[in-house]
């Protein structure tokens with residue numbers, strides 16, 4: 001069995017070939033799905049060697065599996081990391097990544113512009129384990145990050161393209177703050193995908209993904225990945241004793257055992273103990289999805305820009321949070337970090353508030369109403385009444401989750417068809433608002449249908 005050499009290959013080639021193992025025997029071209037709970041030991045010595053780490057190979061799928069391993073190599077190659085760990089969901093990746101760094105009594109500094117599930121994990125769940133979190137109000141302000149750091153801070157955490165507000169992270173600036181304090185920067189790169197942005201190239205130390213989104217791409221599977229850049233100096237001081245001081249049953253520290261992959265080795269042990277393992281069927285589906293990643297994401301980004309530009313011109317729309325628009329406060333950061341495209345998930349705030357959002361969401365016919373993103377199909381969600389329902393009105397407003405905000409995830413359909421669907425949904429939104437509050441004269445049926453036709457002929 002041999003692993004293909006990816007040195008010198010560009011992204012589109014890597015996404016198809018990196019991580020592949022060429023097997024002797026039947027010589028399958030696709031990576032086989034090793035749907036097996038465990039793996040046979042030849043003898044007593046091999047069993048013991050697989051457990052104490054003195055012998056390479058797989059023992060049990062909760063720890064490692066050949067299909068997962070192929071995916072881990074591929075994602076590490078695409079993100080520019082030294083290694084990766086595949087787990088059962090994006091949430092499992094975030095929790096594993098952070099719990100490998102912080103323990104009871106420690107502290108994490110996080111952006112406040114985050115996927116709400118991650119915010120809840122940081123705010124509610126980590127608090128139960130004695131890990132405090134300070135949320136930085138303005139992502140882009142490096143001074144706020146610096147001020148929030150305490151002697152107990154063990155990680156800085158943010159999303160490269162925050163869901164759903166698209167207020168981009170200045171990765172290099174925040175990485176500098178982190179490194180000045182000798183703390184790693186962990187970046188959730190789900191909405192960008194490694195095709196649009198590779199945070200490790202800008203200074204991030206650890207990257208996490210929900211592989212359920214763009215990496216798999218087809219809305220069929222859950223998965224999560226932790227990628228280790230492999231270059232943080234864990235032994236520089238005594239802040240990270242789990243890597244540099246504590247010794248395992250074999251008498252070695254993580255650094256002695258795994259070298260540059262000490263963090264990942266510890267994270268794998270943590271995942272093995274907590275148990276968020278994925279099925280090998282899932283890693284197969286993510287591997288297959290990644291083979292078309294650049295094609296899908298380029299198309300989705302191009303369409304998202306066209307849709308965002310069109311939406312911004314519509315009278316029912318108060319704001320479009322898309323960093324590809326000149327109106328975006330993140331436009332300059334997008335030029336630096338997202339030159340290929342600015343992603344395909346963004347918020348749109350309707351002037352008519354909740355009534356308009358409700359009518360809009362009920363009126364779409366091509367967009368799917370769904371709590372998901374990064375799918376080949378276009379999706380729509382009202383965060384205020386779904387993902388953010390557990391927050392108070394003041395908290396939602398502080399995070400920019402206006403009652404009229406809807407989140408779109410643009411798929412690979414024809415953008416003209418998407419705009420046609422959105423045009424008729426805006427007509428419904430306007431009618432609902434006019435009925436409720438009568439702020440403006442309702443659009444006549446003739447004018448509305450002319451706009452829908454115009455959208456279709458764009």
Ligand SMILES: Cc1ncc(COP(=O)(O)O)c(C=O)c1O
Pocket residue numbers: 089090091092115117118159163188190191209210211212213222223224372373
């Ligand atoms: C940015 C981001 N990170 C993480 C997650 C969690 O991923 P999963 O649903 O795979 O647990 C999501 C889910 O929407 C997300 O949008």
